[in-house]
Amino acid sequence: MSDRIHVVIIGGTSGIGRHVAESFAARGCDVVITGRTERRAKGVADEIGGHTRGLGLDLTVQEQIPAALSDVHKVDRLVLTALERDHNTVREYRPADAMRMLTMKLIGYTTVIHALAPRMSDGSSAVLLGGLAMHRPYPGSTTVTTANGGISALVRTLVTELAPIRFNALHPSMVADTPYWRDKPHGWEAVKARTPTKRLVTMQDCTEAIAFLLENRSINGVNLSIDGGELLI
Numbered sequence: 001m002s003d004r005i006h007v008v009i010i011g012g013t014s015g016i017g018r019h020v021a022e023s024f025a026a027r028g029c030d031v032v033i034t035g036r037t038e039r040r041a042k043g044v045a046d047e048i049g050g051h052t053r054g055l056g057l058d059l060t061v062q063e064q065i066p067a068a069l070s071d072v073h074k075v076d077r078l079v080l081t082a083l084e085r086d087h088n089t090v091r092e093y094r095p096a097d098a099m100r101m102l103t104m105k106l107i108g109y110t111t112v113i114h115a116l117a118p119r120m121s122d123g124s125s126a127v128l129l130g131g132l133a134m135h136r137p138y139p140g141s142t143t144v145t146t147a148n149g150g151i152s153a154l155v156r157t158l159v160t161e162l163a164p165i166r167f168n169a170l171h172p173s174m175v176a177d178t179p180y181w182r183d184k185p186h187g188w189e190a191v192k193a194r195t196p197t198k199r200l201v202t203m204q205d206c207t208e209a210i211a212f213l214l215e216n217r218s219i220n221g222v223n224l225s226i227d228g229g230e231l232l233i
């Protein structure tokens with residue numbers, strides 16, 4: 001096994017996860033990225049280059065998660081960012097869709113940590129992605145708001161159960177240059193106008209915040225909002 005830093009990014013084939021993977025790969029780390037299919041994960045890993053490899057892992061199929069990660073032997077830095085979006089409201093509730101997303105995000109993330117914890121050391125750390133919808137719901141965010149609240153609580157129990165491994169969460173506002181948002185300016189113009197910085201959060205902002213949460217050895221159990229001060233308005 002190499003003495004490089006070993007990074008695992010669950011949901012590293014797209015968006016924030018891929019951006020984080022590119023950053024760690026450029027620093028010479030050993031990087032494992034996952035997506036739902038091995039084919040796509042391997043293809044993206046090849047595009048990223050360096051010491052990056054891709055694994056297939058579907059967080060909605062929890063019983064397969066440990067086997068999917070059996071080839072990961074050392075974890076210094078873990079980022080859990082995978083998401084399947086669910087647009088849902090209480091009045092027109094679709095429980096099956098809500099259950100799929102909540103299961104993948106909360107039970108799925110926890111199952112990954114359960115599988116990888118024995119391969120983490122005292123100096124290891126992890127960051128879980130939630131989102132600002134935890135504090136500021138928007139129409140249709142019922143499941144997302146619930147999931148993000150769950151992530152906020154989950155880091156607290158992870159810190160206490162798995163000490164001294166550190167766990168933190170990042171809660172971004174809308175990240176306008178992610179694949180989901182970059183072609184939808186009608187969706188983010190209002191957010192930009194009300195944000196005190198008059199700019200939107202970027203993937204670069206998220207990657208820098210994730211690196212800080214992963215690497216500062218006294219940051220533990222923190223739920224960090226990254227929103228340009230949007231919550232103050």
Ligand SMILES: NC(=O)c1ccc[n+]([C@@H]2O[C@H](COP(=O)([O-])OP(=O)(O)OC[C@H]3O[C@@H](n4cnc5c(N)ncnc54)[C@H](OP(=O)(O)O)[C@@H]3O)[C@@H](O)[C@H]2O)c1
Pocket residue numbers: 010011012013014015016017034035036037040041057058059060080081082083084104129130131132171172173174175176178179180181
């Ligand atoms: N984008 C934003 O504006 C924003 C704002 C606030 C919070 N966040 C949070 O930031 C995180 C990343 O968001 P993003 O927009 O960057 O993500 P994204 O581009 O939509 O990428 C989602 C990732 O999750 C993987 N994935 C999807 N379903 C999966 C499943 N069932 N099992 C395993 N992996 C699965 C995808 O892999 P494959 O497609 O290869 O399967 C992909 O790598 C999310 O947790 C989200 O809640 C994002």
